[in-house]
Amino acid sequence: MLNRYLGLAILFVTLGGALGAHGQEATEIYIPVGQSPGLSGKSSLMGTLDSVDTGKRIVTVSSPSGARTVAFTERTSIWLDRSLQKQPNRSGAIADLQQGRKIEIKLRKGEPRPVAEWIKVQIPGAER
Amino acid sequence: MGTQPGQIRRSRNESSLAVTCALAGALSALAACTAPPPSPADPVTRGKAIFFNETFNGNGRTCGTCHPERNNFTVDPAFIATLPPTDPLFVAEFNPALGKNFENSKLMRQFGLILENLDGFDDLEKKFVMRGVPHVLAQRTSVNSSQGPRTGWSGDGAPGDGSLRSFATGAVIQHFTKTLNRVPGVDFRLPTDAELDALEAFMLSLGRQQDLALPLALKGTVAKRGQVIFLDNGLGKCNLCHVNAGATANFGAGNLGNANFNTGVENLPDQPADLTGELNPPDDGFGRPGDGTFNTPPLVEAADTGPFFHNNAIETIEGAVAFYNGDAFNKSPSGLALAKIDPRGVGIRLDATQVVAVAAFLRVLNALENIRQSIELLEAGAGKGFADRKEARELLKRAVSETQDSIKVLDGAGLHPEAVAHLQEASKLARKAARSFFRRDALARQAIDEQRKARAQLTEAP
Numbered sequence: 001m002l003n004r005y006l007g008l009a010i011l012f013v014t015l016g017g018a019l020g021a022h023g024q025e026a027t028e029i030y031i032p033v034g035q036s037p038g039l040s041g042k043s044s045l046m047g048t049l050d051s052v053d054t055g056k057r058i059v060t061v062s063s064p065s066g067a068r069t070v071a072f073t074e075r076t077s078i079w080l081d082r083s084l085q086k087q088p089n090r091s092g093a094i095a096d097l098q099q100g101r102k103i104e105i106k107l108r109k110g111e112p113r114p115v116a117e118w119i120k121v122q123i124p125g126a127e128r
Numbered sequence: 129m130g131t132q133p134g135q136i137r138r139s140r141n142e143s144s145l146a147v148t149c150a151l152a153g154a155l156s157a158l159a160a161c162t163a164p165p166p167s168p169a170d171p172v173t174r175g176k177a178i179f180f181n182e183t184f185n186g187n188g189r190t191c192g193t194c195h196p197e198r199n200n201f202t203v204d205p206a207f208i209a210t211l212p213p214t215d216p217l218f219v220a221e222f223n224p225a226l227g228k229n230f231e232n233s234k235l236m237r238q239f240g241l242i243l244e245n246l247d248g249f250d251d252l253e254k255k256f257v258m259r260g261v262p263h264v265l266a267q268r269t270s271v272n273s274s275q276g277p278r279t280g281w282s283g284d285g286a287p288g289d290g291s292l293r294s295f296a297t298g299a300v301i302q303h304f305t306k307t308l309n310r311v312p313g314v315d316f317r318l319p320t321d322a323e324l325d326a327l328e329a330f331m332l333s334l335g336r337q338q339d340l341a342l343p344l345a346l347k348g349t350v351a352k353r354g355q356v357i358f359l360d361n362g363l364g365k366c367n368l369c370h371v372n373a374g375a376t377a378n379f380g381a382g383n384l385g386n387a388n389f390n391t392g393v394e395n396l397p398d399q400p401a402d403l404t405g406e407l408n409p410p411d412d413g414f415g416r417p418g419d420g421t422f423n424t425p426p427l428v429e430a431a432d433t434g435p436f437f438h439n440n441a442i443e444t445i446e447g448a449v450a451f452y453n454g455d456a457f458n459k460s461p462s463g464l465a466l467a468k469i470d471p472r473g474v475g476i477r478l479d480a481t482q483v484v485a486v487a488a489f490l491r492v493l494n495a496l497e498n499i500r501q502s503i504e505l506l507e508a509g510a511g512k513g514f515a516d517r518k519e520a521r522e523l524l525k526r527a528v529s530e531t532q533d534s535i536k537v538l539d540g541a542g543l544h545p546e547a548v549a550h551l552q553e554a555s556k557l558a559r560k561a562a563r564s565f566f567r568r569d570a571l572a573r574q575a576i577d578e579q580r581k582a583r584a585q586l587t588e589a590p
Binding site for chain 1: 245246247248249250286287288289290291293294297298301302309310311312313314318319321324416
């Protein structure tokens, strides 16, 4: 009986246990900075981009609670929030991480250090 | 001077109009005295209004467009065929801005499939999946897992924190937009926090609030056998991933909550949507890129909410049970894992009579849930005061609809004809109650009696 339960537990690990639940990123791209439901103002990091170190792959964000450094990887999505311009949001690149821009970062769960799952960069109203 | 017939008629009409007006005035005065104003503090009521009426300044769709109450909160080809061409479900057919890459009308009308850009919006022409519309019943029992909330067919349907509360935000962006630019404030507005709270409360209020406790004391010979097979972890093995015919898994060490599995549905040959020749890219399930797994739906509500699986590949509940006998399942990661722990090395192998028995069991469970809901609706409808007669009528109409479902699921497999007769009578009485001005309460009570008689045919339980 014990073997059977053990087998079934292995089955769960094989089929479902390794899955970490996360929100559907696909529609997230269209949600402006600061408006992500259940994240903004709760667990995401929001502030102004202080600096980017492309070599070390880290960004530093300053917020009312102080400066914070977050790593990004090739799996980190970068999105340009162009809602202030009434333009569709789109995927961005590291080059779009410009100092002084307002950003929001969702941190990946289960990482020993802060790693960005996605970074939204707000494009100011007048810029195209 | 003789009176013209028209004048007499008009005069009669005028007096009856006057009487009607006086009566209506008195009734509305009575209504004004007795009807409590809708409570703004009741999030379920507010959520319901948002679910069915709020378009979020988008293309005209509401949550209820794809999750209509009168069709068990889902759409299927038979229901879709009853809708007028102007229904917002067909917005891609009459809004030129959504004419391409928003929906596939052919697959929607033939198979009830909806287009989703689950792997991103960067290649709308080729990157999409076609999915059925899951019902939103019993979500209180089916969303939570040890790894977080599971929403939608692949368990990752919500943006933000991935919760059921956040689901509506993603749905508005995907399905409510006026153009494919999807600019908030232009093509739609995003739901507010208060709206998300209310929508979540409403969705959680729908259907069962707790799981069943199997086995039930069923009376039907075939359904009873089906239940035994369902619960037998060495034969049907259904209860491993659908504990108590719900949506949670338990492999012996405690309930694991709502889980995702790769059961090989995508590998089915001859999938109806593929047979049309329309572009229907493979669906990789959970995550980006997907891992091939899909979320486990509850089974109690299954029999009257087909077609089945994320791609509506199978039309009947018998076909859905039979799927687990086939190569697609038995060669899938889930089938192989089951075979690995089976002393005979078998994933799932049922004979035709056993397939039918499990399906009969699921049909009876569904009918019992329909009866439970019908009684609840009839009691609520009967209990309404004169001032709430409109609401009472709505409740009674829903009871009729639920009763029709129970008749359909039982009759569809020739199960429990005596119960079906009682349900038919219950349906007639509930219909009359909905129309009746003075006998609503009595007729609804009689309908409840008939529902109870039907239930007594299905199970020993009171």
